[in-house]
Amino acid sequence: MTIIKPAGSDPAPRPKRRTFSPEYKLRIVAEYDAAPKNEKGAVLRRERLYHSHVKEWRAARDAGTLEKLVDQRTSPARPKxxxxxxxxxxxxxxxxxxxxxxxxxxxxxxxxxxxxxxxx
Structure with missing residues (x-):
């Protein structure tokens, strides 16, 4: 027996985009850089990140623009x-x-x- 779902009824809610504070980014980059070569992947798996995150955050840190990496689309509409x-x-x-x-x-x-x- 096959159950036919009406079009447009998606049972899974839309996932929310994760945001990371500049402090978190700096901490993860430092932890990743300090980890031995064979444990870098464990840091990424634990935090559910990709190597591209660390590369981007490291480049921003070195350029002094880490604050600009905060996604403005997900910033709160009103001040905290x-x-x-x-x-x-x-x-x-x-x-x-x-x-x-x-x-x-x-x-x-x-x-x-x-x-x-x-x-x-």
Whole structure:
């Protein structure tokens, strides 16, 4: 029995392009260069990279243009928030959630008190 799928229904989601920070690129190039000849492939396999990545990053490092290798298409549309702002936003959401939970619990407690008063 053959299952026929309708055209245009791709079950696999589109993969996201990986991005690498300049610090990561410098670290990998240094680690690759320091590795013995027979262990360079292990570094590439572990990081799921190709030799062409290292060659490109090394050339950029030597030319002093490593910052320009950051893919601008994948950069965030809005600037990153500071750690303090992110923490504040996280805590605000947590407070809102706990306040809703508290109001729900108070309402449930009132209902049980009224029910026990009626039964008494």
């Amino acid at each position: 928030r500071s750690a303090a702002e992110a923490e504040n936003e996280k805590l605000r959401r947590q407070v809102e959630r706990l306040e809703k939970e508290l109001a729900h619990n108070k309402a449930a407690l009132e209902v049980t008190e009224k029910a026990s008063a009626l039964l008494a």
